[in-house]
Amino acid sequence: MRLLLTSDTHVPVRAKRLPDALLAEMDRADVVIHAGDWIDEATLDLFEARSRRLIAVYGNNDGPPLRRRLAEVARAELAGLRFGVVHETGAATGRERRCAERFPDLDVLVFGHSHIPWDTEAAGGPRLLNPGSPTDRRRQPYCTYLTLTAEDGALHDVTLHRLPPRR
Known part of the structure; x- marks a missing residue:
């Protein structure tokens, strides 16, 4: 099962449109996971239309219309793994411990908010x-x-895929 993980798209505030490479990956993915901060309902509509399966949450910058459509925490079992999705996990210091305490039943937790790529194991x-x-x-x-x-x-x-600078 091929998964695409993204977060903090911030369209149209930080970018007028999504990168072509991300859209192409969305077409190839069996499941797309978005960890919040959409800003725009049209972006959520686009993800829903293009994704075979979308698992998504709202972020701290998402207003009432998006919060009505999305949960704060989402969970799904995929290929024998228990996934969770949340926007914020707090400061980097102590993150593994806090997440292990808050989500002891998960195998994988996808999060966003910081715009900083992260890949660690919580003991x-x-x-x-x-x-x-x-x-x-x-x-x-x-x-x-x-x-x-x-x-x-x-x-x-x-x-981790690096995108070319925007023009």
Whole structure:
């Protein structure tokens, strides 16, 4: 099962449109996971129309219309793995411990908010994945997203994709 992980798209505030590479990955993915901060309902509509299966949450910058359509936390079982999705996990210091305590029943937790790619294991808790942002790199050298394969209860080929600078 091929998964695309993204977050913090911030359309149309940080970018007028989504990168072509992200849209192409969306077409190839069996499941798309978005960890919040959409800003625009039209972007959610686009993801819903293009994705075979979308698992998504709202972020701190998402207003009432998006909050009515999305949950704060989403959960799904995919290829024998228990996934969770949330926008914010707090400060980087102590993140693994906090997430292991809050989500002891998960194998993988996808989160956003920081725009900083993240891939760690929480002792006794889930693997933590943050895809960064495909539209707003902030202090990072590149805009990013993640792809991976989930199969038989394991993750494979977890790949951070760097996007070319916007023109």
